[in-house]
Amino acid sequence: MIGRxxxxxxxxxxxxxxxxxxxxxxxLGAEGATLVLADINFxxxxxxxxxxxxxxxVKTMAIAFDASDANSCRSMIDEAIIARGKLDxxxxxxxxxxxxxxxxxxxxRWERMININLSSVFYICRHAIPHLVESKGxxxxxxxxxxxxxLAYTTAYCAxxxxxxxxxxxxxxxxxSKGVRVNAVCPGGVKTPMTRDNPIPDDVDKEMLMRxxxxxxxxxxxxxxAAAVAxxxxxxxxxxxGIALSVDGGQVxx
Numbered sequence: 001m002i003g004r005x006x007x008x009x010x011x012x013x014x015x016x017x018x019x020x021x022x023x024x025x026x027x028l029g030a031e032g033a034t035l036v037l038a039d040i041n042f043x044x045x046x047x048x049x050x051x052x053x054x055x056x057x058v059k060t061m062a063i064a065f066d067a068s069d070a071n072s073c074r075s076m077i078d079e080a081i082i083a084r085g086k087l088d089x090x091x092x093x094x095x096x097x098x099x100x101x102x103x104x105x106x107x108x109r110w111e112r113m114i115n116i117n118l119s120s121v122f123y124i125c126r127h128a129i130p131h132l133v134e135s136k137g138x139x140x141x142x143x144x145x146x147x148x149x150x151l152a153y154t155t156a157y158c159a160x161x162x163x164x165x166x167x168x169x170x171x172x173x174x175x176x177s178k179g180v181r182v183n184a185v186c187p188g189g190v191k192t193p194m195t196r197d198n199p200i201p202d203d204v205d206k207e208m209l210m211r212x213x214x215x216x217x218x219x220x221x222x223x224x225x226a227a228a229v230a231x232x233x234x235x236x237x238x239x240x241x242g243i244a245l246s247v248d249g250g251q252v253x254x
Contacts (some may be wrong), residue, residue, distance in 0.1 A: 007032035009137075012077065014067065014124070015079045015094030017044025019192030020142065022090055023222035025049075027230045029056040033089065036080040038063040040094075067094040068115040072245035077131070087131040089233045092164075094122045097194050099153050101203075110156050120244040121167055125182075129175065136240075139194035140232045141168050145188040145248040160172040160237035161186075165244045172242030179180035181241040185233045187247025214249025 011028050015021030016037035022044075025037050029052040039045035042064035049060035061083055065076040079088060095117045098109055109198045121141055132139065146154055147161030165184050172182040189195065213222075231237055246252055 002027070002030045004032035005079050005230070005236065006089070009088040009233075010036070010080075010086050010135075011089035011091065011233070012036045012038065012080050012087060012128070013091040013093060014038045014065070014076075014120075016048050016049065016062070017041040018217045019091040019169045019194055020187065020190060020222045020225045021091075022048050023226035024229045025060075025095060026052055026056075027223070028080040028089070028091075028228040028233065029053075029058050029060065031230055031234070032056075032058060033233075034058055034084060035060040035082060035214050036063060036210070037061070037066045038080075038094070040064065040066050040077050043219065067120035068112065070123045071184055074127045077124060081131055082230075087128055088135045088137040089107075090128050090137070090139045091142070091161045091229060091233070092124055093229075094120060094192070095142060096155060098171050101153055102155050105156060112123075113156035114160050116238045117157065121164050125167065125171060126238070129171075129180070132180045133175065133178045135182050138227050138233060139168075139171065141182070141184040141185070142229075143168070143184040143186045143244055145246060147184075147247065148186055148244060149252050168244065169202040169242045176241060181232075181237070183237070183241060184244045185225060185228050185232065185243050186231075186246045186248065186252075187220060187225045188246075188251035190215050190222055190225060192222055195219070216249035218249070220247060220249060 011033040017039035037045045045062035049062040053060040066072040143164040144161040168184040
């Protein structure tokens with residue numbers, strides 16, 4: 001049974017319209033957190049917010065934001081603070097996936113991957129940190145098993161997700177003395193719309209990719225990842241900072 005570990009806490013969750021972001025929103029709401037749910041898909045975020053408010057009896061709101069735009073990242077945090085008055089938990093989950101051989105990967109595709117998956121984490125953390133220092137709050141960033149290992153045909157994704165781990169560890173050191181914890185979760189394959197809508201291309205060496213299939217036999221559910229986020233966001237993890245927690249069924253074991 002899920003407890004109410006996050007009662008009285010105010011959380012911002014990006015990528016909340018679907019997949020891991022939606023599952024995390026549902027889990028944190030079930031644990032009592034007040035939610036600000038941000039996504040470029042505002043209608044999807046609003047549906048998530050309304051469903052959680054009705055089911056969990058917690059305050060929720062949705063914000064439209066574009067993770068690829070620095071000004072949108074900043075204004076999203078400003079809007080959340082105006083609405084809630086404080087920030088205790090920041091979950092950077094918004095992201096995209098794009099497969100492709102290195103030689104075929106255009107500048108525009110590289111820049112989009114880095115902007116959405118990495119630069120947005122930097123911009124949002126930078127703008128949120130003063131509020132988290134005030135509340136002695138914490139950050140949970142969404143990295144990936146691909147940030148911990150080499151995975152063919154995902155050079156840009158691996159680079160961005162490795163960068164998320166680096167941001168996480170750097171901020172954990174810089175802000176530990178101010179009472180702010182910063183951690184990352186590293187999922188392997190997860191059954192989400194992003195995975196469904198970005199199948200492995202036909203013109204690649206699939207045997208090479210299958211070497212990294214989860215050792216437990218199947219991809220994770222979004223709720224598996226959400227449970228790890230909720231743990232790191234709670235006082236149960238009060239002595240945990242700077243980690244990259246794998247939720248990958250043993251994928252990174254090789």
